[in-house]
Amino acid sequence: MKASKSPSLLALLAFGFIFLLWQLAARYSGWSAQVFPGPIKVLTAMGELISNGTLLKHSVASLFRVTAGFYLAILFGIPLGIVLGRLRIARQFLNPIIQFLRPISPLAWIPLAMLWFGIGDKPAVFLIFLSSFFPLVVSTAIAANSIDPTFFQVASNFNFSRIEVVTKIVVPGMLPDVVTALRITITIAWLVVVAAEMIAVQSGLGYLILDSRNALRMDYVMDAMIVIGIIGLLLDHIMRRLGRIDSVCWGPNSH
Amino acid sequence: MLGTEFTLRRNAMAHVVIKNLAKEFINRRQKHRLGDDTDVGFGDNVLVLDNINLEFFEGEMVCILGPSGCGKSTLLRIIAGFEPVFSGQILINGKQNGGPCSDNIFVFQHSALMPWMTVWENVGLGLRRLKDKELKKEKIQEFVAMVELEGFEHHYPRQLSGGMQRRAELARALAVNPDMLIMDEPFSGLDFLTHMKMREEVVNMHEYICKTTLIVTHDIDDALIMGDRIVVMSGRPSIVKLERKLDFPHPRNFEKEPDLSKLRDEVFLMLGVSYAV
Numbered sequence: 001m002k003a004s005k006s007p008s009l010l011a012l013l014a015f016g017f018i019f020l021l022w023q024l025a026a027r028y029s030g031w032s033a034q035v036f037p038g039p040i041k042v043l044t045a046m047g048e049l050i051s052n053g054t055l056l057k058h059s060v061a062s063l064f065r066v067t068a069g070f071y072l073a074i075l076f077g078i079p080l081g082i083v084l085g086r087l088r089i090a091r092q093f094l095n096p097i098i099q100f101l102r103p104i105s106p107l108a109w110i111p112l113a114m115l116w117f118g119i120g121d122k123p124a125v126f127l128i129f130l131s132s133f134f135p136l137v138v139s140t141a142i143a144a145n146s147i148d149p150t151f152f153q154v155a156s157n158f159n160f161s162r163i164e165v166v167t168k169i170v171v172p173g174m175l176p177d178v179v180t181a182l183r184i185t186i187t188i189a190w191l192v193v194v195a196a197e198m199i200a201v202q203s204g205l206g207y208l209i210l211d212s213r214n215a216l217r218m219d220y221v222m223d224a225m226i227v228i229g230i231i232g233l234l235l236d237h238i239m240r241r242l243g244r245i246d247s248v249c250w251g252p253n254s255h
Numbered sequence: 256m257l258g259t260e261f262t263l264r265r266n267a268m269a270h271v272v273i274k275n276l277a278k279e280f281i282n283r284r285q286k287h288r289l290g291d292d293t294d295v296g297f298g299d300n301v302l303v304l305d306n307i308n309l310e311f312f313e314g315e316m317v318c319i320l321g322p323s324g325c326g327k328s329t330l331l332r333i334i335a336g337f338e339p340v341f342s343g344q345i346l347i348n349g350k351q352n353g354g355p356c357s358d359n360i361f362v363f364q365h366s367a368l369m370p371w372m373t374v375w376e377n378v379g380l381g382l383r384r385l386k387d388k389e390l391k392k393e394k395i396q397e398f399v400a401m402v403e404l405e406g407f408e409h410h411y412p413r414q415l416s417g418g419m420q421r422r423a424e425l426a427r428a429l430a431v432n433p434d435m436l437i438m439d440e441p442f443s444g445l446d447f448l449t450h451m452k453m454r455e456e457v458v459n460m461h462e463y464i465c466k467t468t469l470i471v472t473h474d475i476d477d478a479l480i481m482g483d484r485i486v487v488m489s490g491r492p493s494i495v496k497l498e499r500k501l502d503f504p505h506p507r508n509f510e511k512e513p514d515l516s517k518l519r520d521e522v523f524l525m526l527g528v529s530y531a532v
Binding site for chain 2: 150151153154156157158159168169172173175
C-alpha cells in the first residue's frame with residue numbers, strides 16, 4: 001500500500017512545484033500577463049473553455065483523427081510487419097523501401113497530403129497514419145522475427161497448419177512487443193495530430209492553439225497544451241493496461 | 256544383427272532403423288570470411304555424426320549417452336525430422352522419415368510450453384482437431400491428472416515451477432498419443448529432488464504406456480536407472496561406442512545390482528572419467 005501510494009504523492013508534489021515555479025516566473029519575468037499568463041489565469045480560462053464546450057469539441061475532433069489514423073496504421077502495419085518478420089524474401093524486397101521512407105518526417109508530407117486529400121479530416125488522418133505506420137511495421141517485424149524458433153518446431157511437431165502457426169504462435173508470440181510498440185506509437189501519433197491540425201482543418205486541439213495565437217490568447221494556448229498533455233497521459237495509460245491482460249503479458253519483461 | 260542378441264520383453268519390431276547416418280554442419284560464417292577461392296576441406300564443415308547404425312525397438316526406452324557436443328541431440332533432432340539427413344537413412348516404421356509430425360513428439364531440453372497458453376490449452380494442443388468437445392475435455396483432464404497438475408489447469412507456464420513445467424510438457428506430448436517420445440535432456444536444470452522424482456515418473460509412465468522412448472542425457476546414472484538399453488557415443492565425429500541391454504527390474508539400485516554398478520564404472524571410463532576419484 002505504502003509503496004504504491006508514495007510515487008503518486010511524489011508526482012503530485014512535482015506538479016505542485018512546477019505550479020509554484022510557473023507562478024513565480026509569470027510574476028517576475030517582466031512579460032505581460034497576455035504574453036506569459038500565470039497558472040491562475042490559465043485555469044480560469046480553462047473553466048471558460050470547458051463550460052462553453054470548446055475544449056470538449058476540439059478534444060473529440062483530435063481524438064477522432066488520431067483513432068482513425070492509428071487504426072489504419074494497425075490495420076496495414078501489423079500484417080505487413082508479420083510478413084516482413086517471417087518471410088525473408090519479403091524482408092529483402094521491402095525492407096530497403098521502408099527504411100528509406102521511415103526517417104522522412106510525416107510533416108514533410110504535408111504539401112502532398114493537402115494536394116491529394118484536400119482540406120478536412122483526410123489529410124490529417126493520412127499524416128497520423130504515416131507517423132504510426134512505419135514504427136509499427138518495423139517493431140512488428142522485429143517482434144515476429146525474434147520469436148523463439150523452438151515454438152515453430154513444436155508447431156510442426158503438432159501438425160499445425162500455416163494459419164494455425166500465425167494465429168497460435170506468431171500473433172501471441174509477438175504480442176508483448178507489439179503492445180509496447182503501440183504504446184510508443186500512439187504517443188507519436190498524438191504528437192503529430194497537433195501539427196497536422198495546424199494546417200488543414202478548422203477543429204482539433206492543434207487548431208485551437210493556432211486560432212488562440214491569432215487571437216493573442218496565450219492562456220487558451222496553454223489550456224490546449226495542458227489538455228494535450230492530459231490526453232497523452234490517458235492514452236499511454238490505456239495502452240499500458242492493454243499490456244497487463246494475462247494472455248498478453250507472458251513476456252519476460254512485462255510485469 | 257544387433258537385434259538378435261536382445262531378449263526383448265516387448266514387441267521386437269524395429270521401430271526406428273538408422274543406417275550409415277552421417278551429419279555434417281556447414282560452417283557458414285567461416286565460408287563467408289574465407290571467400291570461395293580457398294581450398295576445399297579447410298575445416299569449414301564439421302562432421303558431427305559418422306556412420307551411425309542403430310535400431311530402436313517398439314516400446315523400448317533407450318538412453319543415449321555421450322560427452323557434451325558429441326551430436327547426440329543432433330541425432331534426436333534428425334530422428335524427429337527437425338534436421339535434414341546428410342547421408343545415410345532413417346526409417347521409421349519402415350518408411351523414410353518425412354519431417355516432423357505428431358507420431359514422434361519431441362520434448363525439448365528447456366520447457367517449450369507456449370508461454371501464452373495455460374496448462375489446459377498447452378495440453379490440449381494435440382487434441383485441437385477433436386470434434387467432440389466433451390471427449391476433448393475428458394482427455395485433457397485425464398492427462399493433467401496423470402502428471403498430477405490438477406488445480407493448475409488455468410495457470411500459465413511462468414506461474415509453475417520447473418518440475419511442473421516439465422510434467423505439463425510431458426502431458427502435452429502424451430495427449431497426442433504419439434508412437435514415440437523423443438526427449439532431449441529432460442531433467443536438465445531441475446533441482447536434485449525434482450530430478451529424482453521426474454526420473455521415477457518417466458519410468459512409471461513408460462511402464463504404463465509402453466511407448467518407444469528415446470532419451471538423450473549426460474547423466475550416466477539416469478541412463479542406467481531408466482533405460483531398457485543404453486547407447487554410448489564417442490566425441491566428435493560421433494560413432495556408437497557401446498550398446499548394452501539392461502535387463503534389470505525396476506526399481507533399480509546400484510547397491511543391489513553389482514553388474515549395473517560395474518557397467519557404470521565401465522561407462523565412466525569410456526567417457527574419460529574415472530569414477531573412483
